[in-house]
Amino acid sequence: MTGKMTPAMRQFYTMKEKHPDCIIFFRMGDFYETFGHDAEVVARDLDIVLTARGKDREGNRMPLAGVPYHAAETYISRLVSKGHRVAVCEQIEDPKKVKGIVKRDVVRVITPGTVIDESMIGSAHARYLMALCQDGGRRRVGMAFLDISTGEFFVEERDADGEDMGVVLSEVERYRPQECIAVSVPPALERRLSEEGVVVTTFREEAFEPARARTALLEHFGTHSLEGFGCEEGMDTAVRAAGAALIYATETQFTALSHITGLSVRLPAEQMALDAITLKNLEVTATIRGEGKEGTLLHVLDRTKTAMGSRTLRDRLVNPLLSVAGINRRLDAVEYFCGNTAVRTGLRDLLRGCADIERIAGRIAYGNATPRDLINLMTSLDAVSGIRTFLPDDVPPEIADACGALGDFSDVIDLIGRAIVDEPPANLKNGGVIRGGYSPDLDELRGLSGSGRSWIAEFQQSERERTGIKSLKVKYNRVFGYSIEVTKPNLHLVPPEYERRQTTANGERFTTPALREKETIITNADERLLSLEAELFAGLIQTLAGYTGGFQETGRAVGVLDVHAALAGVALHNAYSRPEITDNTKTIIRDGRHPVVEEMTPGAFVPNDTLIDGGGDQVLIITGANMAGKSTYMRAVALITIMAQIGSFVPASYASIGLVDRVFTRVGASDDLASGRSTFMVEMQECANILNNVTDRSLVVLDEIGRGTSTIDGYAIARAVLEYLHGSGRQGPRTLFATHFHQLIEVEGSLKRVRNFHFAVKETGSEVIFLRKIIPGATDKSYGxxxxxxxxxxxxxxxxxxxxxxxxxxxxxxxxxxxxxxxxxxxxxxxxxxxxxxxxxxxxxxxxxxxxxxxxxxxxxxxxxxxxxxxxxxx
Known part of the structure; x- marks a missing residue:
């Protein structure tokens, strides 16, 4: 059947064979057409009309669905959000200059993890492509995260932990990648990734080979080794993942991605470990229900003014520091803005004028920046210039370093201001982008085009007067060009020198030698005008691409300043205090509150004190009524710890936080029926993860261990876990242990670092009032x-x-x-x-x-x- 197909259909099948896993967006004139099974998917997922035209290879009618090319980004975005890959097949020749079939080729493959267009991203959050690689013995796992919209690129390497690879799921919860590439993924892990909304893509094994991956990185960065990036030795699996991610991104985008200028390593020793379970239980960046960020710690703290600031804050929330000095540097910055209201408010006013500099820089480097991107960049750089001069010299080091990273782009501001009109159109399609005076040749063509249109207007008026046809009009049509339109009632007035071109429903169209001559001049001028504007804009983009690294550094610095000013504003508004950060194993909190709950119930939250000491009151057994506040209290302690270690003030009148290396939580009850895991099995696996990884510097939050099985077994397990966490040494992990096994309160008498606490309840006859206050001692009532x-x-x-x-x-x-x-x-x-x-x-x-x-x-x-x-x- 191939021989009976049209040349265009043969082109389509050639593209489909090269990209079988993609929906082919096949450019035909003013539309992107999809065919066959692609068309059926597009019609279903985009809710557009499915038609049929021509024949497929089997001789059947070919399903067809198309979208206008000018609106393609919106449709592609919807398809990508549903997990599809889209290959954009363009006409790579000018149809006006070609006889016969126009050459077409795929110019870009858009996948969930390689989106760079502003209209497709939809939020300020980072949009990561994740690459996953295991060593031969499955002992180590390397992960690379690449955001091609900003150029951010980093790697991690961890010990593997079984087929379900909980360490991978923890990083997925931390960074929320859109797509994961790997040679193969264990079925259990692939299912869990899909449940988290991550599209899993199988990528060829060759890209993950050590030599190929390393070569790809060295060639891209133009270096002789990876030593400067901190991964020359001892991180082979991570390097393989990074190389594969870069290869994949480069191949799908059909460009070198020059804005990816560096690679960083994230080490476990530098950041608090927050596994997927803890991030979900504490609702740090997403609610347990997964319904947006409202009701999360991120929602409470994110009062940033820029996209860069929002991304920076989220990254800090999932990567708390483990350095007393590093945390205090951040706290100094927040404290400065708290104490200097005029500086803070002035800075935030300037920050409002900053668009997403990092992503605009990415689009400039990629070559798909729009005229409006450049105006937004110019406005943003002007605001950055204002920030540089506005902030005083006597600021804390964290602020001073950020100010020092803000570039001086006065030449760029001047260049864009001279080149682009104040309010440019969204694209170059119809011109009108380049400002007058920027190019003499362009100005000349505009004059020629303008004079031609003036001639047309004068010609129309003179012909009306000469012929007596008052309704005579000179109109332009893309097919026939300029013509004189005369309605039927006036055809008897048409002079004999008019040459008939076309008959219409309402009359006829004519031309004259003079009109034809002027039409040629105007058309040629318009075509050259559009072509020259496109050339000038492309040259401008190429010039600006040389500033990409500076734009990215400035964008990151803006994000840092934005975060500190925002956290200061939140601290003042919510009456937070600066925590004291120590290197011991004590947590002391006075009048601590849950930052999210108190915002949702303003004025009603009851604060509580906490003292946990790894070498003293190490394990707090918490009993009390249901709904008395046990879970809220424990989560509050964990969230205050996380807030303190990201460098934020905390919801307490006083807090002293000894560095915590990991926060573990085991709360709630759920099962995993799809993999055959009961509620109790899930509980025990989570508990095993804690017991196998906990250290003396960890914070452990356990809520109702053992309730998923029989009373005797549950009590026995709960007590054994408690004894294990207490240990036989001089100290252990700081532990909050809520339970309804009231017999556990007797443990206080046999384990020296265990203390009983309960939540007070006031009974008045048959009524019960929850006081929400934690007090020493135990209770044996649950008030179910x-x-x-x-x-x-x-x-x-x-x-x-x-x-x-x-x-x-x-x-x-x-x-x-x-x-x-x-x-x-x-x-x-x-x-x-x-x-x-x-x-x-x-x-x-x-x-x-x-x-x-x-x-x-x-x-x-x-x-x-x-x-x-x-x-x-x-x-």
Whole structure:
């Protein structure tokens, strides 16, 4: 069938064979057409009309779906957001200058991880391509992260940790890449990546080979070794990942990507480790539900004015420092802006004028910057010039270093100002971009084109007067050029020298020798005008590309200044204080608050004190009522620690934070049915991760360990975990241990670094008031029935539940005749006897009211009644 296809269809199939995994956007005139299965996918995912035209290879009608070329970016963006790869096949010849078929070729492949166009990115957040590489023995894993929109490029190398590779998932949660390339990915990991919205792309093995990857990096950076980037030795797997990422990006973009000017190494010893579970549980950058950033720590702190600042803040939040000196440098900057309101507000006013300099620089280097990008760049650089002169000399080192990195681009501001009109169009299609006076040749062509149009207007008027046809018009048509239009009622007035060109529904079109001659002059002038404007703009882009490195450095410095000023504003608005950062293992917090909860409930938050000492009060067992505030309190301590180590003020009247190397959390209950993991299995795997990786400098937050299994097993596991974390040495990890296993409070008497605390509750008759205040000592009440009442469970059910609890507590029989007698289970005894397995007691202990909906609570109550021997309908 190939021989019967049109030449254009043969071109399409050639492109499809080269890029089988891509949707081919095939340029035909003013449209990008898609064919065959591509068209069916595009019509479905973009909700556009699917038609058919011509024949495919099998002789069937060819499905067709097209989009206007001027709106293609919007459509491509939607496809890429759904995980598709799009190959843009352009006409690489001018159709006006070619007889027969126009040459076409793929000029770019757009994938989720290689988007650079402003209209496709959609947010200020970094947009990473991730490359994943394992060594032969699967002992080490190398990861590279590349944001081609800004040129940011860094690598990490970690110990592998099993088929699911939790270390990889932690970095995915930390950096949120859009796409991951690898030779192969274990099925379990690929499933988890897909669940996180990461598109997994299989890339050829050759790109990951050590020699090929290293050569790609050396050639790109023009160096003889990677020593200057810190990865010459001991990071072979990371180098392989970096080389593959660069090869992939270069091949998909069909350019050298000159704005990728460096490669950095991120070492575990320099940053606090926050695994995926902790980032999710603490809702640092995304909520547990994954519904945007509202309700996250990032949402509370991100009051930045620029895209660069927003990216910098997010990166710091997921990479807290492990250097007392480095943290204090940042805190000095925040404190300076807190104490100098005029400087802070003036700086933030100037920052409002800064567009995304880093990404504009990327588009300039790539060659797809728009005229409006250049105006935004000029305005931004002008604001940067204002910042350089505005900030005083006597500023802390962190601010001074950022100021020193702000470049002087007065020549660039002058160049763009002379070259581009004040309000340019979005693209070069119709010209009108280059300012008058920039190019004498362009000015001459404009004069010629303008005089020609003036001649047309004068010609139209003179012909109306000469012929007496008042409605006579001279119009331009792309096919027929300029012509004289005369309506049917006036055709009898047409002079004999008019030459008929075309008959229309309302009349006829004519021309004259003089009009034809002037048309040629005007058309040639317009074509040369557009061509020269495009040449001048391309030359301007090429000149500006030489400043790319300076633009990027300036953009990063703007981000740093923006973050410090923003954090100062947040600190003042929310009454945060500067934390004291120490090298010991103590955490002291006075009047600590949860930064997110207090913002969502202004004026209602009850602050609490905390003292955890790795060598003193190391483990705090926290008991108390459901909904009393245990989880909020523990999360607040963890978030305050993270905030302190990124260099932020914290929600407390005073805080002294001994450096924490890792924050571990085990909270909530969930299962993973897709991989056959029960709630308890998930809980134990998360617990294993903590116990296998915790150090004396870690902070551990455990909420209800052991509740996913039977009461006895759960208690035994919880106590064993607590004893393990306490250890037998002189100190251990700072640990917050919330539990409903009230027997655990006895551990305080046998382990010297364990202390009991509970949340105060005020009882007034049958009512309970949660005071939200943590106090020393323990409690053995959970107030589950009260919570059920608050949740809306019918009064009849909650009253019956209270009765059952009384009966169980008294060891009494149920009200049913002949029903079994219940004895409360003793989990600790000097002379333990075989426990009496009472199904109602065990079922009751397994209930966690915090996780139940009203309907589920009601169902649980009926289950308890059945277990207690009550027949349905008894009173």
């Amino acid at each position: 029935v009260h919570v059920a009442r608050l949740a809306g469970v019918p009064a009849k059910v909650t009253k019956r539940a209270e009765g059952i609890i009384r009966d169980i507590g008294n060891g009494a029989a149920s009200s049913g005749k002949g029903g079994p007698k219940y004895t409360q289970m003793l989990l600790i005894s000097d002379n333990p006897a075989p426990p009496v397995h009472n199904p109602a007691v065990e079922a009751l202990r397994r209930i966690d009211p915090d996780t139940l909906s009203p309907r589920q609570a009601l169902e649980k109550i009926y289950e308890l009644r059945k277990l207690a021997g009550n027949e349905e309908g008894s009173e």
